[in-house]
Amino acid sequence: MENAGEGSAEEGTVRMAGAQTLVRGLEVLTAVAHGPRKLPDLSEALGLTRSTTHRLATNLVELRFLNFTPRVGYSLGPKLLELGHLASRQMNLPRVAHDYLVQLSQQTGDTVHLGIRDADRALYLDKVQGSRRIEISSRIGERQPLRSTGIGKALLLDDSEQSLRQIYEDETRAFPGYRVGEAEWLERMHQYQKSGYAFDLEENEDRIRCVAAPIRDAGANIIGSISVSGAAQYMDDARMKLLIDQVIGTAGAISSEFGWASNTRP
């Protein structure tokens, strides 16, 4: 009852339901994505004849999905810029992320949060309650400090040293009494930045620990973050270590909905 039983994801070219021409055309598109290509390169890369490739490419050019520059090759066209931009307007993080959050919550049994950066605070956009009987005192729409929450720290993973200092000091002014000193905090943040995740070790709320990771868009910019939070009794160091992969994995899956591809290099 599955569609196309032999769905072994070989290498891009999976067998699909009746739209060969469309699929091939779009494959041309993605083949060109990695840099301008000439017709023979394309036809070889896709395993198509020159005729077919040419017809496809010509149509894509006429519809402005590709540019053609004689003696240079085909490159991505304006229509993709246009659609890409419109796509980013249509996406919205909470809607796209929600299902992933639910799934992560079920896998871990813990409460999962989604947040974005709102000026100099972390703004909580979604919360999926875990199965354990622990209440976490966060609410959707609430703004929390960046420096002491998992969500917040994950949002800072691309910030410069200077920017981090700035934030730490601003928040110290606004909320005194944070128990991690500046040097120590910066040290930890550097570690998190290298590793691609962040912890909250009962810093923001007593007895609550979190594992968090950033969500990125097509430009690799951090557009949000997720965290798994639990009572310290369930969150010993060993378990937090285990959660890292799951949290990064889920964040990565959401990121790829926003066009992020781990192999995007300038």
Added chain:
Amino acid sequence: MENAGEGSAEEGTVRMAGAQTLVRGLEVLTAVAHGPRKLPDLSEALGLTRSTTHRLATNLVELRFLNFTPRVGYSLGPKLLELGHLASRQMNLPRVAHDYLVQLSQQTGDTVHLGIRDADRALYLDKVQGSRRIEISSRIGERQPLRSTGIGKALLLDDSEQSLRQIYEDETRAFPGYRVGEAEWLERMHQYQKSGYAFDLEENEDRIRCVAAPIRDAGANIIGSISVSGAAQYMDDARMKLLIDQVIGTAGAISSEFGWASNTRP
């Protein structure tokens, strides 16, 4: 020598060389661009049967060019974000614009410039000499003031009142002796902002007048500008008025290479 003689751009569905399925699929894509659509809407809008539309859409979803949300409809997918982003990396203004500049220069007989904003100055990236025997003392790579050049003013057409004042005052400090007063200048800029073009009335260089217009990207941001410059003797008010449409037209054509679509509304 033209491509496709009968190119009356009726309404999306133009007849083209052998790739119906591809074209239809891409039409589905652009139909979804204007907001999430349900299957029946799509099939009616494109004049296709439900079956066909569904097959196309399904394939687009599998390739991540579309998202499907039950009970909501189809929306643009992550792959478009990804390709849009890559496309913007492949584009570069001078290369894309050059041919348009040459064409505009030939049409008008005047010298045409291309510039971008570089911090608080206008940076000249390209210059196409006109047919008249007039030397204009600009050079590619040169940085000029924003407030007194056509190129510069066109770059400011989206700036706020506050930002304009700031720039005027900064440049007054750097280059005293500009003959247009602040109030007058702001007044003119407001007029230009409303109209979508800008003049340089011998402000930057004696006896030289320009007509300029901005180039926009998919997000409607101003990414550069072009200007037609000529000796004042050839550039009376009447001729400048006539040039406006040509300059705006050329700027618009370049803009559309960058995914700008005049009908892009939030």
Added chain:
DNA sequence: TTACGAGTCCCAATTTGTGAGACTATGGCG
């Protein structure tokens, strides 16, 4: 000049896409 590579075009064979409609699932309404 010849040779070559890249792009363009043509046409018969047939693979592939098409559309009518049956079928399923889901939510709203009487």
Added chain:
DNA sequence: CGCCATAGTCTCACAAATTGGGACTCGTAA
């Protein structure tokens, strides 16, 4: 509580659209 309406999914026989071999045209390099 069950029935209708709506949205989406799937199948199949037919025919239309796509395919690819190869010929043709440029323009550049040798």
